[in-house]
Amino acid sequence: MPFACQDNSYIKAFSTSVVAVSEAKCKVPNQEGKDEIIQGYEVILNDTILFPEGGGQPDDRGTINGIPVLRVTRRGADAVHFIKSPLKIEDNADLVVDWKHRFDHMQQHSGQHLITAIVDHKFGFPTTSWDLGKTVSFIELDTPTLTPQQIKEVENECNEKIRAGTKVIVHVTEVGSKLLENVRARGLPDDHVGSVRIVEIEGVDSNMCCGTHVKTLSDLMCVKLLSAEKGKKGKTNLYFLVGDRVLDYIDRRYPEEKSMTKLVKCGPSQHVEAVDRTIKQLKQVQKTSLTLLRELAVLEAKNLTQEAKENKYIRLHRKEGNNEYMNIIANELKDVTDSFLFLTVGDEKGEGLFLFSGNDKILSAIQKPVCDAIKGKGAIKNARMQGKASNMKGCKGAEDIVKLFIREQGLSS
Known part of the structure; x- marks a missing residue:
């Protein structure tokens, strides 16, 4: 059966019970972003609203009885929560999800499904993998190039679907079901057990997926395709932002734009020209300086x-x-x-x-x-x-x- 976070990705708090607890070690990123091995406990619950990593989506963060959950992984049909303090079997477990973290993942993951489907339908370029980065995500497309015009067409269509409030529907079925015959899928994990989820963007795409998703594309707010860059083995990486990440990007970039305007003393539309001119002048000054330095050394x-x-x-x-x-x-x-x-x-x-x-x-x-x-x-x-x-x-x-x-x-x- 799906976890509670998959049945309803909008649940922010949930109560369940502890099924199993065992001492364990786990690699957890520290403040510098480097993995370090920490001693703690693996906790399995009767159900969970904390998504274990899978389908390209990282795991959730949150708390169990106020204790921070440092990792959530899937082991067969179980979600394994790693915490530093012990719990007892049959203890009540009150879960709270880090909603900002979760909703960001929902926006990026649903946005990835939308972008992937439209690129495939319009140009026949399938997605071979994707990465949900900390600030910018990308999909790897099986094509050596993607033109600026194609990028603009995809972005426009994505945002049209968002403005239309297109529904996102989750279907739960079983292995072998006819519902699976016409869905996009890369196959089930070797250790998969139980039912299968299909995430449908109404009228756009059906895809077998275990991740958490929005209920309507309007929750994505908007999609911004940033660039298409050369990837591995003749493929192309298409970088994108969805929803709150677009606003975060503007929040970071606008002050930089204002600072640049003060430095180069011209408007944003002239920044590149001004910086290019300054770089050329600097190179000439450096060349002259180097010549003088060489002459000075001889003297x-x-x-x-x-x-x-x-x-x-x-x-x-x-x-x-x-x-x-x-x-x-x-x-x-x-x-x-x-x-x-x-x-x-x-x-x-x-x-x-x-x-x-x-x-x-x-x-x-x-x-x-x-x-x-x-x-x-x-x-x-x-x-x-x-x-x-x-x-x-x-x-x-x-x-x-x-x-x-x-x-x-x-x-x-």
């Missing part, structure tokens, strides 16, 4: 030539430099001196890049203590050690290490 090397001939240690820092800047200086000086170079670029009090140039004996000896001082990582190659430092404040300590080693090895001039 810096010339200015250091005499000092490099007289001293065994040369130190130079430039905040605005980069790896290429340091390498140009090292290349310009390598044939005129055997001095040890310590070059850095970036924030003197934060992160930066470094380059040490000298003989391999010095580099190998100082690699670990110097990297420790500047909290950096660097590899030695072709008589150079360079890399990234996260503590440029440690450069003074690194200098002391290098100078001490030069003195101890009798390398001073």
Whole structure:
């Protein structure tokens, strides 16, 4: 028999009894969205309004006697609720569903049925899978392309059906029933037992499905098809929003649009043109800056030539430099001196890049203590050690290490 949540997906609270309880571990997403294994209890109830995951729809959230339900899965004919506190067999169980979470799933799932059916009927592109994402959902279509005109036609027809208040009817039947002969279906799960549900969008589609759905398409409010993007193996992913997610999307995007208007000093219709123009200008500035930086590196090397001939240690820092800047200086000086170079670029009090140039004996000896001082990582190659430092404040300590080693090895001039 279907669960109470499948008989009536609009039930928000429900009372039943506990049938079975057992200790268990379960993977549950933490606040960062990463799965962690939690010790708790698996609870099976006489019935439930908390939908167990299935048919592409994630499981519900809610409470049993005030205890948060962290996962709901299906095991044969049973819905298994995972909670952290124990219950006793035959205890009364008062269930409350997280309605915002549930209704969102109902809107997206019914919307998926509607979009899938219309795409298939209009263009003959079947849906091969779908994903109910946290903010945006998509269906995978068995076609390499979907044109903007086709997307608009599907969106328009979806919203026409919504405005018409088209009914969504759930039929419950048995395996082998004639009702199953003309429905869209991908087959029953291997562990399926009991009756079969058919979700019918009146005059549009009939589909075998276990999920929770709206009673009328008017509850979907609207459908917005966002984009069609290349999928796997010659297929296309059609991304969409339904109902409250459309409003949430506008709530997020409108403040961003207002901020962009202030930044680029033009209306929304000109944002792309303004940003494109700014990017081109920035690229030109970067190109000019890079050319000047290269020329500056050559001049810096010339200015250091005499000092490099007289001293065994040369130190130079430039905040605005980069790896290429340091390498140009090292290349310009390598044939005129055997001095040890310590070059850095970036924030003197934060992160930066470094380059040490000298003989391999010095580099190998100082690699670990110097990297420790500047909290950096660097590899030695072709008589150079360079890399990234996260503590440029440690450069003074690194200098002391290098100078001490030069003195101890009798390398001073």
